[in-house]
Amino acid sequence: MKNSMKYLYIGLIVLALAIGLAAGKFLLVDGGLDNEAVAKVNGATIDKNDLYDFMVKQSGVQALDMLIVNEIAEQEAAKKKITVSEEEISKEVEELYGIYGGEAAVVAELEKSGLTMEDLRNDVMVNLKLKKLLAERIEIPEEEMLNYFEENKDLFAQEEKVKASHILVDTLEKANEVKDKLNAGQHFTDLVNEYSTDEATKATGGDLGYFTRGMMTQAFEEAAFSMEIGEISDPISTEFGYHVILVEDKMAAQEPNYENSKEDVKDALLEEKLQTEYEVWRTEMFSTYKIENYLTAETPAEE
Secondary structure (H helix, E strand, O other): OOOHHHHHHHHHHHHHHHHHHHHHHHEOOOOOEOOOEEEEEOOEEEEHHHHHHHHHHHHHHHHHHHHHHHHHHHHHHHHOOOOOOHHHHHHHHHHHHHHHOOHHHHHHHHHHOOOOHHHHHHHHHHHHHHHHHHHOOOOOOHHHHHHHHHHOHHHHOEOOEEEEEEEEEOOHHHHHHHHHHHHOOOOHHHHHHHHOOOHHHHOOOOEEEEEEOOOOOHHHHHHHHHOOOOOEOOOEEEOOEEEEEEEEEEEOOEOOOHHHHHHHHHHHHHHHHHHHHHHHHHHHHHHHOOOOEOOOOEOOOOO
């Protein structure tokens, strides 16, 4: 329900890389292109002009359009004194971790495109400003919220959840060694760093986040849901190896309740309306701002 704007800015930073960052690296201070080779095939040269032209044709117009929208959003937010806190950015980034399978997975995807967490946080900041600009224009009546809740009750029921971390090793001997060290008082995170073979969770202390039944392999799930908060399991064997599990939190199942779900209902409706409102806002802004687009040689009319 809450992913539409996230996909928008994930797409934006990738497209920005495709033309904005690449072009920035290839352009010289005097505005010309450094024409040195970027590759050779049996002596035939592919130079930076070839690469630049190809990238412009592939995604240049769309990427530049998004960068223009970013700049408009920044200027509009400044006019309306709309700001975004570090806490808001961190919360949004944490939600992205959940969507993409954890911090390590997000970092890995960014690195594939030559981007950093700072690039992502900057992009999240701009898009949160854009979301606030759009939200000001959207009204969600109480009646609409009630109707949405009644039609989508199952979405607002809370399944039983467990939050757990684990240390994954390849032998029972190592798993028993880990458990003995934990019993002796060594810190779980330290042993994750020392022993765990799960590279996707190693950087976050083995954290698997919250999960419901059916999301984990059966033996792991049965152990985690049967444990108490703060309890550490004996070694659990699965097809992945041997796990030592730490249960950090548990959430009981709850029936849908409108009063408890009002903010979630409002957020869901807001996300549904954001894309439509974005297109209306974008059209208005492009007719209001003086935009000189040298890539397409087309300049939107100024009112």
